[in-house]
Amino acid sequence: MKKRIAIFASGSGSNAQKIMEHFKRSDLAEVVLVLTNNPDAYVLQRADNFEIPTHVFDKKEFYKSDSVLQLLKKLEVDLLVLAGFLWLVPEYLLQAYPNQIINIHPALLPAYGGKGMYGDRVHQAILDNKEEESGITIHFVNERFDEGEHIYQAKFKIEPTDTLETIKFKGQQLEHQHFPRVIETILKKIQ
Numbered sequence: 227m228k229k230r231i232a233i234f235a236s237g238s239g240s241n242a243q244k245i246m247e248h249f250k251r252s253d254l255a256e257v258v259l260v261l262t263n264n265p266d267a268y269v270l271q272r273a274d275n276f277e278i279p280t281h282v283f284d285k286k287e288f289y290k291s292d293s294v295l296q297l298l299k300k301l302e303v304d305l306l307v308l309a310g311f312l313w314l315v316p317e318y319l320l321q322a323y324p325n326q327i328i329n330i331h332p333a334l335l336p337a338y339g340g341k342g343m344y345g346d347r348v349h350q351a352i353l354d355n356k357e358e359e360s361g362i363t364i365h366f367v368n369e370r371f372d373e374g375e376h377i378y379q380a381k382f383k384i385e386p387t388d389t390l391e392t393i394k395f396k397g398q399q400l401e402h403q404h405f406p407r408v409i410e411t412i413l414k415k416i417q
């Protein structure tokens with residue numbers, strides 16, 4: 227039986243797009259649900275294009291009820307993939323999916339991680355500190371922002387001519403290249 231993936235995203239969902247594309251043709255797994263806290267997130271449109279069901283939740287539903295867990299259980303989801311999802315994952319989900327929740331972060335953690343470090347803020351901080359390299363980190367999720375065990379990192383060089391836009395682009399290229407592939411390796415280890 228194919229493994230079943232749920233994607234959590236808060237924004238554009240370009241990584242979600244790559245994951246949906248990748249697993250559309252896969253014998254190993256399929257994306258069965260896209261969840262978001264943001265009713266205006268473009269990821270909802272992307273999911274519709276793949277005819278993948280979506281679910282929008284608010285803070286109260288996510289943190290004060292178990293309806294998201296019930297939905298994931300009903301759909302027999304095996305792996306939760308955070309792709310630009312900006313809320314902390316509640317304890318009840320961590321307990322229900324041990325080592326089955328992964329996140330991608332646009333920096334070489336543990337540098338440039340933690341609460342409030344997401345998207346352009348990360349790239350701007352890296353630029354401000356005149357770093358010579360940056361990269362991406364794919365990691366397991368725990369109860370703190372960006373602190374779970376690392377699964378994979380990839381790096382790129384920062385040139386003196388780089389700007390926020392070019393750094394963001396280089397990071398995104400690495401994310402799109404590696405995230406679906408790393409998800410596959412994780413799925414193969416799940417019973």
Ligand code: GAR
Pocket residue numbers: 235237238239240241242309310311312330331332343344345348398401
């Ligand atoms: C990605 O770059 C991801 O690494 C980052 O949000 C972006 C989402 O882009 N995540 C974080 O910063 C988490 N702390 P996308 O919506 O185009 O996939």
